[in-house]
Amino acid sequence: xxxxxxxxxxxxxxxxxxxxxxxxxxxxxxxxxxxxxxxxxxxxxxxxxxxxxxxxxxxxxxxxxxxxxxxxxxxxxxxxxxxxxxxxxxxxxxxxxxxxxxxxxxxxxxxxxxxxxxxxxxxxxxxxxxxxxxxxxxxxxxxxxx
Amino acid sequence: xxxxxxxxxxxxxxxxxxxxxxxxxxxxxxxxxxxxxxxxxxxxxxxxxxxxxxxxxxxxxxxxxxxxxxxxxxxxxxxxxxxxxxxxxxxxxxxxxxxxxxxxxxxxxxxxxxxxxxxxxxxxxxxxxxxxxxxxxxxxxxxxxx
Amino acid sequence: xxxxxxxxxxxxxxxxxxxxxxxxxxxxxxxxxxxxxxxxxxxxxxxxxxxxxxxxxxxxxxxxxxxxxxxxxxxxxxxxxxxxxxxxxxxxxxxxxxxxxxxxxxxxxxxxxxxxxxxxxxxxxxxxxxxxxxxxxxxxxxxxxx
Numbered sequence: 001x002x003x004x005x006x007x008x009x010x011x012x013x014x015x016x017x018x019x020x021x022x023x024x025x026x027x028x029x030x031x032x033x034x035x036x037x038x039x040x041x042x043x044x045x046x047x048x049x050x051x052x053x054x055x056x057x058x059x060x061x062x063x064x065x066x067x068x069x070x071x072x073x074x075x076x077x078x079x080x081x082x083x084x085x086x087x088x089x090x091x092x093x094x095x096x097x098x099x100x101x102x103x104x105x106x107x108x109x110x111x112x113x114x115x116x117x118x119x120x121x122x123x124x125x126x127x128x129x130x131x132x133x134x135x136x137x138x139x140x141x142x143x144x145x146x
Numbered sequence: 147x148x149x150x151x152x153x154x155x156x157x158x159x160x161x162x163x164x165x166x167x168x169x170x171x172x173x174x175x176x177x178x179x180x181x182x183x184x185x186x187x188x189x190x191x192x193x194x195x196x197x198x199x200x201x202x203x204x205x206x207x208x209x210x211x212x213x214x215x216x217x218x219x220x221x222x223x224x225x226x227x228x229x230x231x232x233x234x235x236x237x238x239x240x241x242x243x244x245x246x247x248x249x250x251x252x253x254x255x256x257x258x259x260x261x262x263x264x265x266x267x268x269x270x271x272x273x274x275x276x277x278x279x280x281x282x283x284x285x286x287x288x289x290x291x292x
Numbered sequence: 293x294x295x296x297x298x299x300x301x302x303x304x305x306x307x308x309x310x311x312x313x314x315x316x317x318x319x320x321x322x323x324x325x326x327x328x329x330x331x332x333x334x335x336x337x338x339x340x341x342x343x344x345x346x347x348x349x350x351x352x353x354x355x356x357x358x359x360x361x362x363x364x365x366x367x368x369x370x371x372x373x374x375x376x377x378x379x380x381x382x383x384x385x386x387x388x389x390x391x392x393x394x395x396x397x398x399x400x401x402x403x404x405x406x407x408x409x410x411x412x413x414x415x416x417x418x419x420x421x422x423x424x425x426x427x428x429x430x431x432x433x434x435x436x437x438x
Contacts (some may be wrong), residue, residue, distance in 0.1 A: 003202055009217065010403075012334060012403050012404075012405045012410065016302065019340055033330045042157060042158060042286055042288075043288065043290060044190075044290060044336075044371060046190055046401055046403065047171075048403050048409075048410075048414075049412075050356065050411065050412030051412055051414070051415075052351055052352040052414055052415055053348060053352075057248050058197075058198060058247075058248075058250060059198055059244065059247075060198040060244055060253050063233055064151040065232045066233050068232065068243050069230070069231045069232055069233050069241050069244070069245070070231075070244065070245055070248060071311075072230050072231070073224065073228075073230060073231075073245050076230065077223070077369070078365065079434060082365075083362070084361065084363055084364050084367075084368065084375065086357045086360065087355055087357040087358050087360075087361050095314070095358065095361050098351065098352055098358050098362065099361070099362055099365050100360075101350075101351075102349050102350075102351060102352075102362060103249060103395060103396075104248060104249075104252065105217075105397065105403070106350050107400070107401055108253070109192055109253055109255050109401050110194065110253070111192065111194050111286045111288045112159050113158045113286070114160075115156075115351055118158065118194075118196075118203065120194075120195075120196030120197055120198070120284070122197070122198055123196065123197075123198055123252075124362055138402045138412070140404045140405070141180065142334075142335065142336055142404075144290055144335060144336060144436055157410065162332040168416045172378055185311055188303055188304060188337075188397055188434075189434065189436060190434055190436060203394050204344060204393075204394075204398050205393075205394060206345075206390055207342055209379055209385055211378045211379040212379050212387065212390050214379075214395060215376065215377045215378055215379050215387050215391070216391055218368075218376050218377070219370065219374075219391050220375075221375060222376065223369070235379065249395060250394060251397065254399070255340075255399055255401050256340065256399070257304050257338065257340050258304075258434075259303075259432070259434045260305045264340075264342075264393055265302065265342065266341075266342030266344070267342075268344055268431070269342065269398075270344070271341075278343075281302065290436055291436065
């Protein structure tokens with residue numbers, strides 16, 4: 001199997017995303033733009049969050065109540081200030097943020113077809129800030145394929 | 147962008163999976179068949195669900211009680227008709243389906259070795275329908291490697 | 293960077309990880325070593341657990357209390373010996389281990405930049421043993437890129 005024409009590495013692209021504190025930032029458009037810019041026609045796009053107190057998810061993108069309800073469920077399941085936790089030096093929202101990050105995951109792998117992200121009609125990519133205060137989060141986007 | 151050695155892009159393959167409503171559909175065999183058909187010897191297979199109210203998981207494939215118990219746990223953790231939710235126009239199972247989908251994830255990346263999916267002995271790939279009623283779900287399978 | 297000789301498939305590398313029973317094993321170093329050994333400069337590393345009763349997560353790597361608190365949260369959310377479960381032949385920790393594995397996931401895809409895993413400063417890769425007793429777990433590491 002000869003692959004002599006695949007010469008240069010496809011660089012990983014970094015995106016910096018400011019967050020307003022706990023809640024969701026729709027990052028679908030900037031990620032899609034990175035994918036288109038690579039010129040890859042068919043393959044995979046990987047989006048990676050370099051943090052352990054925020055998450056990356058796919059979620060319904062039509063009704064904002066869905067995100068509101070998702071946050072409400074998570075606040076009940078992993079409440080801030082839970083006396084169960086000992087890692088409390090960084091605030092009552094810090095350990096819950098780590099648990100949430102494990103539950104939601106910190107990376108997404110997405111298909112690329114015809115030079116574009118092949119998401120379903122109702123799928124948006126959201127950075128879910130789990131800390132109470134605003135942060136600057138770094139995403140690495142890597143695209144493999146041909 | 148010259149790609150003379152890697153001739154045609156590896157196409158993403160679509161599978162349509164009918165579901166019986168809430169519950170599990172074993173999709174291991176159709177996914178494995180797509181992988182074998184690509185002729186890729188070593189690399190990665192990515193399976194992507196283009197929906198936000200169903201999930202894709204790896205689960206024990208020997209005892210059907212495991213799937214039954216998994217569903218029972220999820221019904222208790224994310225109950226239908228929960229008064230916490232405001233996104234209720236599409237039915238009492240709709241918002242729970244979105245929460246479940248975030249918890250279970252909508253894609254899997256799997257290793258390919260010797261031309262086959264390299265799952266563990268007890269690992270099956272399941273499409274987990276989170277809506278109460280039957281649906282037709284689309285999976286995109288992408289295989290990268292050599 | 294000339295890689296014209298990259299013709300043969302990139303083999304998947306297997307790691308065997310003994311676990312002490314329920315708890316965490318930091319596998320960041322052995323995974324990073326496999327990545328470096330492949331000579332891939334830019335791409336993706338995929339780590340796959342061939343089991344359905346353990347998980348693979350990214351978590352904060354500085355304060356051991358974070359892992360302790362994560363385990364405490366999970367023990368409350370998915371308690372051993374829960375009367376909800378019928379799959380009990382293999383012990384009170386077995387079905388909870390399957391549920392935990394679905395929640396935490398069994399694989400991670402990570403970016404590779406400049407020949408190294410591009411994790412965030414505070415991100416470690418942990419194999420989370422969900423069974424009470426020690427096990428030997430197999431990880432498959434696959435690296436794609438150029």
